[in-house]
Amino acid sequence: KIKYAKILEKNLGMVDTVWMRKDGTLMDVHLQSAPLTPGDLSTGVTFTALDITDRKKAEEDKRKMELQIQHVQKLESLGVLAGGIAHDFNNILMTILGNADLAVSDLSPASPAYINLIEIEKASRRAADLCKQMLAYSGHGKFISQPLDLSTVISEMNHMLEVSISKHVVLKYQLTENLPAVLGDANQINQIIMNLVVNSSEAIEKNSGVVSISTGAMECDRKYLTETYLDDNLPEGIYCYIEIADTGCGMEKDIIAKFFDPFFSTKFAGRGLGMSAVLGIVRGHKGALKVYSEPRRGTTIKVLFPALEDSVPATKNNEDLEIVKWRGHGTVLLVDDEETIRTLGKKMLERIGFSVLVAKDGRDAVNVYKQFESEIDCVLTDLTMPHMDGEVAFRELRKINRNVRVILSSGYNEQDVTEKFVGKGLAGFIQKPYTLALLREAMQKIFQNQE
Incomplete structure (x- = not known):
């Protein structure tokens, strides 16, 4: 208004404005005015109108791109932080959960301390689950990928969804049959669906409402993908989707911008890593x-997964694994830079039948192995250690004995760790924190496969 007033008063000035074309479409215009003769308005005034629609659009696109880059950088930074915390916390939980597990196996259920130890185990497992969510948020959760039909995945968790939401909420399904398969981890996708459905149910609050769950497939071009969260230069093509819509309170734009931040909530109490874990799983x-x-x-949330070409969804294997109280034999070299984990791991391995040698890092492990090579049947080593980490130690041990059996253990997930060792002879992996039963199962698989 001030600029227009200046033009009206002095017939001099410039202003950006919007004009309407004859066909009704709008155009951005840069308008300038000046006297024909400088300082003399009596001879007339010139007006120049420049169509700057394309320039304005380019500026807006640049602004959106900068915001998107900032958002991605923020997510990456938070992801690195979450992944690092989860790894370190898993090491601490290893000591708590492992010792509690050993103590429980030593006690009679009638012991006064038995119930207390069971509660410690339960709390440790809940903390371990939180670590898994943190790894999921960082995009480094444990994925066991196989071809999946998203409609089948949802159908198989109907009952679990029904009992997880308010009685005032009705679930409606619109599941497309014969969807193309997607490559995914069923448990992680279950977590996405559960988190989104529960969040939608809570958005309805105490009112009656509907949460609709639908699936389908669609062609996504670059323009569509650039307007999504996590557009990491995703390729154009067919994407299968899960869409969850609710009749709840909805969100303002500023709330949507924070929706996937860790611990963000529109409620007084924090909701933890639920939505941010969803983001991490989708990224993964x-x-x-x-x-x-x-x-x-x-609110409606659409989760897109790239469709596989010419694939058949995996069928569920319902065969129960036979639980055998297997006992090992021979000597294991246990390598970890934390003394508490070395002490605990030694007790656990001895409990299932092994003799144990210990080393405090990769360099120490190589020296011990050179000294006792003929006696050592297996090496169980941590990945992240000072002086020489597990990856370098693995290579050095293979130089000494190409057939050495090495099992890696880490607070990071199996997929991230083992992809570095594909085709290099790694015997196995076990993620921290693990119980006596999980250690027994891992060792049994490795030794029986070798036999």
């Missing part, structure tokens, strides 16, 4: 998210 599956929401009109 090379997928994307779209969020549509308006206050008082509800």
Whole structure:
């Protein structure tokens, strides 16, 4: 208004404005005015109108791109932080859970301390689950990928969803049959669906409402993908989707911008890593998210997964694994830089039948192995250690004995760790924190396969 007033008063100035074309479309215009003769308005005034629609659009696109880059960098930074914390915390939990597990196996259920130890185990497992969510948020959760039909995945968890939401909420399904398969981890995708459905149910609050779950497949071009969360240069093509819509309270734009931040909540109490874990799992599956929401009109979240070409969804294997109280034999070299884990691991391995030698890092492990090579049947080593880490130690041990059996253990997940060792002779992996039963199972598989 000030610039227009200046033009009207002095017939001199410039202003950006919007004009309407004859066909009704709008155009951005840069308008300039000046006297024909400088300082003399009596001879007339010139007006120049420049169409700057393309320039304005380019500026807006640049602004959106900068915001998107900032958002991605923020997510990456938080992901690195979450992954590092989860790894370190898993090492601490290893000591708590492992010692509690050993103590429980030593006690009679009638012992006064038995119940207390069981509660310690339960709390440790809940903490371990939180670590898994943190790894999921960082995009480094443990994935066991196989071809999946998203409609089948949802159908198999109907009952679990029904009992997890408010009685005032009705679930409606619209599941497409014969969807193309996607490559994914069923448990992680279950976690996505559960978190989104529970969040939608809570958005409805105490009112009656509907949460709709639908699946389908769609062609996604670059323009569509650039408008999603986690557009990590995803390729164009067919994407299968899960769409969850609710009739809840909806969200303002500023709330949507924070929706996937860790511990962010529109409620007083924090909701933990639920939504941020969803984001991490989708990232790990090379997928994307779209969020549509308006206050008082509800929220719709679409989760996209790249479809596989010419694949058949995996069928569920219902065969129960036979639990055998297997006992090992021979000597294991246990390598870890933390004394508490070396002490605990030694007790656990001895409990299932092994003799144990210990080393405090990779360099120490190589020296011990050179000295006792003929006696050592297996090496169980941590990955992250000072002086020489597990990866370098593995290579050095293979130089001494190409057939050495090496099992890696880490607070990071199996997929991230073992992809570095594909085709290099790694015998196995066990993720911290682990119980006596999980250690027995891992050692049994490795020794029986070798036999």
